[in-house]
Amino acid sequence: MKGSKLDFFTLDSFDLTDKTVFLRLDINSPINPITGEITGSTRFLAHFETLRTLSRSRVVILAHQSRPGKEDFTSLRSHALYLQRLLGRKVKFVDSLFGEDVVRAVGELKSGEILMLENTRFYSEEIDIDGDDLETMEKSHIVKGLLPLIDYFVNDAFPAIHRPQTTLVGFHRLIPNIAGRLIEKEIVSLERFMKDDSRPKVAILAGSKINESISVAKNFLDKGISDRVITGGVVGNAFLWAMGIDIGKKNRDFIVRSNKNWEDLINTCKDLVKKYDGNILVPQDCVLNPSKRRVAISQKMPDNELMADIGVDTIVNYIDEIRKAKSIFLNGPMGMYEMSEYAAGTREIMTAISMNPGMKIAGGGHTLNALEKLDLMDKFDHTSTGGGALISYLSGDPMPVLEALKESKKIFSGN
Numbered sequence: 001m002k003g004s005k006l007d008f009f010t011l012d013s014f015d016l017t018d019k020t021v022f023l024r025l026d027i028n029s030p031i032n033p034i035t036g037e038i039t040g041s042t043r044f045l046a047h048f049e050t051l052r053t054l055s056r057s058r059v060v061i062l063a064h065q066s067r068p069g070k071e072d073f074t075s076l077r078s079h080a081l082y083l084q085r086l087l088g089r090k091v092k093f094v095d096s097l098f099g100e101d102v103v104r105a106v107g108e109l110k111s112g113e114i115l116m117l118e119n120t121r122f123y124s125e126e127i128d129i130d131g132d133d134l135e136t137m138e139k140s141h142i143v144k145g146l147l148p149l150i151d152y153f154v155n156d157a158f159p160a161i162h163r164p165q166t167t168l169v170g171f172h173r174l175i176p177n178i179a180g181r182l183i184e185k186e187i188v189s190l191e192r193f194m195k196d197d198s199r200p201k202v203a204i205l206a207g208s209k210i211n212e213s214i215s216v217a218k219n220f221l222d223k224g225i226s227d228r229v230i231t232g233g234v235v236g237n238a239f240l241w242a243m244g245i246d247i248g249k250k251n252r253d254f255i256v257r258s259n260k261n262w263e264d265l266i267n268t269c270k271d272l273v274k275k276y277d278g279n280i281l282v283p284q285d286c287v288l289n290p291s292k293r294r295v296a297i298s299q300k301m302p303d304n305e306l307m308a309d310i311g312v313d314t315i316v317n318y319i320d321e322i323r324k325a326k327s328i329f330l331n332g333p334m335g336m337y338e339m340s341e342y343a344a345g346t347r348e349i350m351t352a353i354s355m356n357p358g359m360k361i362a363g364g365g366h367t368l369n370a371l372e373k374l375d376l377m378d379k380f381d382h383t384s385t386g387g388g389a390l391i392s393y394l395s396g397d398p399m400p401v402l403e404a405l406k407e408s409k410k411i412f413s414g415n
Helices: 048-053 077-087 100-108 134-138 141-149 181-195 210-222 233-242 249-258 262-275 312-324 344-355 365-373 388-394 400-412
Strands: 020-024 058-062 091-093 114-116 152-155 177-179 201-205 228-231 285-289 294-296 306-310 327-331 359-363 382-384
Touching: 020 141, 048 077, 048 181, 077 091, 077 114, 100 141, 134 141, 152 400, 177 181, 177 400, 181 359, 181 382, 181 388, 181 400, 201 210, 201 312, 210 228, 210 233, 210 262, 210 327, 210 388, 228 233, 228 312, 233 249, 233 262, 249 262, 249 306, 285 312, 306 312, 306 344, 312 344, 327 344, 327 388, 344 359, 344 365, 359 365
Parallel strands: 020 058, 020 152, 058 114, 091 114, 152 177, 201 228, 201 327, 327 359, 359 382
Antiparallel strands: 285 294, 285 306
16 A cells, blocks of 8 residues: 555555445536436546546446436436446446345456446435434445445545535445545645645635635635635625625525525625725626626616626726736636626636636636636646535535545554
8 A cells, every 4th residue: 555645545545456446426417308318528527537547447336316306317327328438448237226236247347347336316325314324324225235345435426525425425434435536636636725825816706606605705715715805796796785785686686586595695795895805806897688788886787687797897907816816716607608798707807817827726517617618628727526515625614525535544544
């Protein structure tokens, strides 16, 4: 076993050649509701480095798709075929998670072969057991049925790192749990950003999910991780509202309708603005939808239009801050970037960030989608696959999977 400076096992910690490795992935992907076809490869491709590292192991994949009650809650049979096409290698599939068929299929695997099991969330034991009740997890049919088949357990499901579910944390006290390449890369990159001493450090928080972004803003400013926060999109609207600026009825209604705890969120924004006066930048002007008019924030905002993009003055001001920054974190577009009439803010800000020579990290589904459209993905030091997981991690929330990986290393080091 090679030494490691990390406090969890990695794929370099063990020789996994000819071993049976159970591999927990997150390939939860968008699915066409009409055809049932998988329409995005991002989550699959993110695990390729791990799969390459395990090319001489017997690999058994555990994964989930959506959750009960959703239209895209479906079998992983199509995921196995999709992965097979991407890899150019045979991926076998068993429509069970445990039982005789699984035991037989795993027993027949040869080194270098891959088997995918059924959607873990088809089974109540995956989602109904309390996350703190490890003893019940360890007595579950899932763990008891699979444990005798496993030599090592590799967890690479970074987008689910904040969920204490049975196939994510239920094995860590019973068998060595190892971080896959994706989790390793994500944690190393995010920790590097958070501990980076280069100043000024800027966090750009935009998009429509204000609950998550406000948590990150508070954590970053309170802990001194970031010197300044630049806001845009609905996040910017929330801070403007908290500052007593009239953002118009339609924009207020959107915030209220989308967030049950909107009053608490606006109050948090008020506290942050008061505490960090001058370190939270908000839009100075915006472009309205549907009229496409540019208006200054100081003007009366119409009640029947949405603030769909940041305006020219805001773009110029934000780009000036971005040029000064030595380290940048980006989460969220500046507006309704999917529509060309309201894409200028997102395009100009992301392009400016890409030209900054400092460390640049981006995360969030819409963020990566916009970067991909602008062909800027390779200009960033790290682009995170996590959505809620990324925000939770940066907000300082507990990370059950990461804690399980750390505890597993303590239990099995030296064995």
